[in-house]
Amino acid sequence: MADTAREHDLVLYGATGFVGRLVAEYLAEHAPADTRVALAGRSKxxxxGVRAALPVAAREWTLVDADSEDPGSLAALxxxxxxxxxxxGPYARYGLPVVEACAxxxxxxxxxxxxxxxxxEAIDRCDAPARETGARIVHSCGYDSIPSDLATLLLHERAxxxxxxxxxxxxxxxxxRGGISGGTIDSMRSQVDAMRHNRALRRVAGDPFALSPDRAAEPAPPQPxxxxxxxxxxxxxxxxxxVMASHNTRIVRRSNALLDWAYGRSLRYGEVMGCGKGPAGAVTAAAVTAGLGGLLAGMTIPPTRMLLDRLLPAPGAGPSEATRRKGWFRMVVDATTESGRRYRATAAGPGDxxxxxxxxMLGESGLALALDGDRLPARTGSLTPATALGSVLVERLRAAGHTYEVTPA
Structure with missing residues (x-):
């Protein structure tokens, strides 16, 4: 149920960016007719222009000026x-003031x-304030890291x-099937820059339990x-x-810890990319491995970095509608339990x-937070998709045409 004491049910901040426009289109087509949506950004x-291009249902949406460098505008928003x-994004550059304002x-x-x-950093700064105010702060509500997080939750529930x-x-x-986004590349650049001359940050990024709510309490079995x-x-x-394993795995392990290690204190969780079978698959796997290593190394060397910046997708750029429509994703998650039982979860869906x-994923996450509060898990603070939205988001994504299922293996 929405909070009628506030002017809006849901605000989309960054609506003029490439992904922001896609989320606005999705909300215009799928939000209930009485949902009070606002679009926010730096340029009215x-x-x-974004609102004018949306379906008629969005023509009355409110437009709000807000800037991450203007704390007053964010507090009002x-x-x-x-x-x-x-x-x-990159969220390290623009995101923290927004999280702090919401918390x-x-x-x-x-x-x-x-x-x-x-x-x-957002967890360290905003978890306690959000608990006090009752805010749910949910990071990584896209391909990073909803399929990974929800699939593992479903495996746990079935077992x-x-x-x-x-x-x-x-x-x-x-x-x-799909391309890497300019925003993802920019986020990689941001993290590489932050770690280049900071050993402490390199240790944080390399820690498999970097997002744990209580690092000292982690059982820390060796991780893939x-x-x-x-x-x-x-x-x-x-x-x-x-490429997303270094983030997704931390989100899943945080979910486990937030649930008091309900998945298991001996959980070992890893992610890889499937490259096909036979000789062609072997060649592809070798090429992907070398390419990813070369990309990360190249970002640390100034001359190579300049070349990569010209060749890689820029923030705000993206593929055509036809290309986005032809894309798809499929994640197969195999699990073995302490008793030796085996299960397989599948998370899949159409579109780049x-x-x-x-x-x-982000659209349905926002609608769940705005409209489904009485059905969501009774948790506040800095959460994950699994711990904040759980089965409610699974239901929403299934209704939107995505697959989330678990079978014995």
Whole structure:
């Protein structure tokens, strides 16, 4: 149920960016007719252009001027709405004032961050204030990291219902059709720059439990490496490192800790990218591994960095509508429990994962925060998609055409 004491149910901050426009389109087409939505950003003229291009249902949406460098505007924005979703990144550069404003105002918040360092700082600064005001602060509500987080939650729930014991070894294999977004590249640049001359930040980014609410209490069983070498699944698929593993795995482990390690204190969770079978799969796995390593190394060397900046997608850029429509994602998550039972979860959906599918995920996360408060888990503070939204978001995403299912393996 929405909070009628506030002017808006849901604010989309960053509506004039590439992904912001996609989220606005999704909300215009799928939000209930009586949902009070506002579009926010730095330019009223650009916001008017976005609104004018939306379906008729959005023509009466409010437009709000707000700037991450103007604390007063953010405080007013956060105080005007029940929930706020933001696509304004890199979050390490622009995001913290928005989180702080929402935590202070008791406003539910969701973003698309894949930046461990930003999430860690936001947790440290905003968890306690958000608990006091009753705000749910939910990071990583897109392809980073909803499929990973919800699939693992469903595996835990199925194993618990069957009396199969805690989860022990959980491995996600991601396959997809789509391109890496300019925003993701910019986030990678931001983290590389932050760590370049700061050993402490490098240690945080490399810690598999970097987002734990209580690092000292982690049982810390050895975790699969994020930058794994090419390998093969039991089914014969060749695999390579998954570019999002270094963030998704931390989100899943945070969920486990926030649930008092309900998944299991011996949980080992890892993610890789599926590259196909046979000789072609082996070649692809080797190429992906070398390419990802070269990309990260190249970002640390100034001459190479300048070349990469010219060649890689720029923030705010993205593929055509036809290309986005042809994309898809599929994540297969295999789990073994302490009793030896095996389960498989599948999270899948249509649309380019970094754009079309992510717009669905963030849009439904925002609607859940704004409209479903009485059905959500009774938690506040700095949360994760699984711990803040749980089965309510699973239901919403299934209704939106995404697959979330668990079967015995």
């Amino acid at each position: 003229d650009r916001l008017e 956060a105080g005007s709405t029940s929930a706020l979703v933001t696509t304004v 202070a105002a008791g406003t539910h918040y969701a973003d698309l961050t894949g930046e461990v360092l930003f999430a860690r 618990a219902a069957d009396g199969a014991g805690d989860l022990r070894d959980v491995s996600l294999v991601a396959t997809m 490496p994020d930058a794994a070498r090419p390998g093969r699944t039991p089914g014969g698929m060749w695999t390579a490192p998954f 994962p970094g754009y079309a599918a992510t717009a669905v």
